[in-house]
Amino acid sequence: xxxxxxxxxxxxxxxxxxxxxxxxxxxxxxxxxxxxxxxxxxxxxxxxxxxxxxxxxxxxxxxxxxxxxxxxxxxxxxxxxxxxxxxxxxxxxxxxxxxxxxxxxxxxxxxxxxxxxxxxxxxxxxxxxxxxxxxxxxxxxxxxxxxxxxxxxxxxxxxxxxxxxxxxxxxxxxxxxxxxxxxxxxxxxxxxxxxxxxxxxxxxxxxxxxxxxxxxxxxxxxxxxxxxxxxxxxxxxxxxxxxxxxxxxxxxxxxxxxxxxxxxxxxx
Amino acid sequence: xxxxxxxxxxxxxxxxxxxxxxxxxxxxxxxxxxxxxxxxxxxxxxxxxxxxxxxxxxxxxxxxxxxxxxxxxxxxxxxxxxxxxxxxxxxxxxxxxxxxxxxxxxxxxxxxxxxxxxxxxxxxxxxxxxxxxxxxxxxxxxxxxxxxxxxxxxxxxxxxxxxxxxxxxxxxxxxxxxxxxxxxxxxxxxxxxxxxxxxxxxxxxxxxxxxxxxxxxxxxxxxxxxxxxxxxxxxxxxxxxxxxxxxxxxxxxxxxxxxxxxxxxxxxxxxxxxxxxxx
Numbered sequence: 119x120x121x122x123x124x125x126x127x128x129x130x131x132x133x134x135x136x137x138x139x140x141x142x143x144x145x146x147x148x149x150x151x152x153x154x155x156x157x158x159x160x161x162x163x164x165x166x167x168x169x170x171x172x173x174x175x176x177x178x179x180x181x182x183x184x185x186x187x188x189x190x191x192x193x194x195x196x197x198x199x200x201x202x203x204x205x206x207x208x209x210x211x212x213x214x215x216x217x218x219x220x221x222x223x224x225x226x227x228x229x230x231x232x233x234x235x236x237x238x239x240x241x242x243x244x245x246x247x248x249x250x251x252x253x254x255x256x257x258x259x260x261x262x263x264x265x266x267x268x269x270x271x272x273x274x275x276x277x278x279x280x281x282x283x284x285x286x287x288x289x290x291x292x293x294x295x296x297x298x299x300x301x302x303x304x305x306x307x308x309x310x311x312x313x314x315x316x317x318x319x320x321x322x323x324x325x326x327x328x329x330x331x332x333x334x335x336x337x338x339x340x341x342x343x344x345x346x347x348x349x350x351x352x353x354x355x356x357x358x359x360x361x362x363x364x365x366x367x368x369x370x371x372x373x374x375x376x377x378x379x380x381x382x383x384x385x386x
Numbered sequence: 387x388x389x390x391x392x393x394x395x396x397x398x399x400x401x402x403x404x405x406x407x408x409x410x411x412x413x414x415x416x417x418x419x420x421x422x423x424x425x426x427x428x429x430x431x432x433x434x435x436x437x438x439x440x441x442x443x444x445x446x447x448x449x450x451x452x453x454x455x456x457x458x459x460x461x462x463x464x465x466x467x468x469x470x471x472x473x474x475x476x477x478x479x480x481x482x483x484x485x486x487x488x489x490x491x492x493x494x495x496x497x498x499x500x501x502x503x504x505x506x507x508x509x510x511x512x513x514x515x516x517x518x519x520x521x522x523x524x525x526x527x528x529x530x531x532x533x534x535x536x537x538x539x540x541x542x543x544x545x546x547x548x549x550x551x552x553x554x555x556x557x558x559x560x561x562x563x564x565x566x567x568x569x570x571x572x573x574x575x576x577x578x579x580x581x582x583x584x585x586x587x588x589x590x591x592x593x594x595x596x597x598x599x600x601x602x603x604x605x606x607x608x609x610x611x612x613x614x615x616x617x618x619x620x621x622x623x624x625x626x627x628x629x630x631x632x633x634x635x636x637x638x639x640x641x642x643x644x645x646x647x648x649x650x651x652x653x654x655x656x657x658x659x660x661x662x663x664x665x
Binding site: 164186190205206 | 591
């Protein structure tokens with residue numbers, strides 16, 4: 119995206135002059151305080167929001183120049199994991215997961231799957247990757263927040279998109295499982311060589327797993343560097359308005375090594 | 387001190403004034419209505435009127451429970467139920483497609499590449515207008531029309547109920563779709579799903595309990611309506627009741643009213659059962 123600006127309906131300017139480029143197969147983590155514009159940024163990438171200023175190009179096309187069908191096809195190739203999963207409480211986990219492929223299935227297949235699910239094994243495999251295979255036929259309102267989030271991730275994995283955008287995918291998941299979920303997302307991105315952009319609240323998760331960190335503050339890009347170049351000072355600046363403490367997964371203070379000592383990220 | 391004065395002046399509920407205005411307006415509109423309709427509860431308790439009401443009510447008891455009559459009533463009840471159910475089936479067939487056309491939560495143009503052109507709005511407005519037309523004419527008028535067309539009997543009642551209730555169901559369905567949580571539906575549309583698929587996967591699970599309870603209530607209303615339409619010759623309990631009233635047989639009328647009450651109790655229990663099953 120180039121010089122993108124976005125103003126919400128209530129007049130709040132969420133993004134200002136944001137320019138970001140992600141190559142195919144890259145993995146990027148977006149960090150920043152609440153209200154900085156991370157969700158808006160991801161939704162602009164997901165073609166859910168139309169930028170008020172500037173231009174964007176996703177998977178090779180400008181989504182807002184396409185016709186309706188083209189945009190629909192493009193959207194079927196983009197997978198978005200929402201922060202709070204938009205799953206109807208009465209539907210079951212299996213229906214929620216197979217809904218990922220509605221963009222590709224013909225109508226008859228979608229409707230008959232409501233009567234009897236078309237691909238039970240495929241959905242089960244995705245849930246198994248998220249460690250909730252046993253909840254396959256469970257109703258969504260019987261699942262905990264963390265389990266719901268994982269169902270949301272399973273849906274996107276089932277969709278098999280060419281671009282994965284995740285908005286705080288593990289905010290309600292406990293630390294041990296968070297590592298597994300992010301690990302699975304990264305494994306998926308690596309195996310299929312697709313781009314993964316994740317916004318994370320826990321900075322240590324971001325630094326640990328992603329080779330490129332983008333910091334957003336007040337709707338602008340504060341920095342865009344590999345984790346080894348992220349310093350204590352930059353993080354303090356970023357989160358200055360929130361609290362004095364940089365947020366981490368288990369809420370322990372982030373232990374930053376002395377400046378001068380290089381940190382190696384987990385993945386290459 | 388100065389800061390105290392400032393803070394106490396600032397904290398007033400901004401919604402208080404509009405609410406007050408609304409309530410006063412409502413009362414002002416209500417008052418002429420009451421006087422126009424000569425609303426006077428005292429009339430009911432006037433001694434002469436009480437005597438008249440008492441004599442009238444006395445003709446209703448004892449209930450007529452002769453075997454022949456009960457058989458007749460049973461047949462008419464079944465006819466009434468059939469009219470109501472068949473009418474509701476037609477109403478659903480009318481209401482579902484039209485409500486889907488009217489509801490804006492399935493509007494692709496809101497999230498599409500370009501804001502919607504006139505065609506979408508035209509379709510929505512025409513569907514709305516059809517629904518309004520169907521429900522604005524009272525069902526008894528439709529029944530009179532159809533009795534002319536297809537003759538005396540249940541068919542006229544079925545068609546009349548089908549059309550009027552189709553209009554009512556359609557409107558309420560579309561409003562349920564718009565007011566319930568649309569996030570799942572929009573999220574699916576943003577994944578490239580088609581509109582119908584997004585409706586069945588995203589909207590229907592959310593709206594189903596409300597849809598069912600309102601539809602069962604409308605079925606109960608349809609039973610009532612079919613009784614009324616019986617008065618103009620559309621068959622069922624209504625026709626029987628009209629005959630009995632003309633012959634001043636209060637006992638028969640009260641039996642039928644009792645059956646009627648039981649039907650409403652039945653509808654109520656069905657609704658409760660279905661809500662529990664679906665919830």
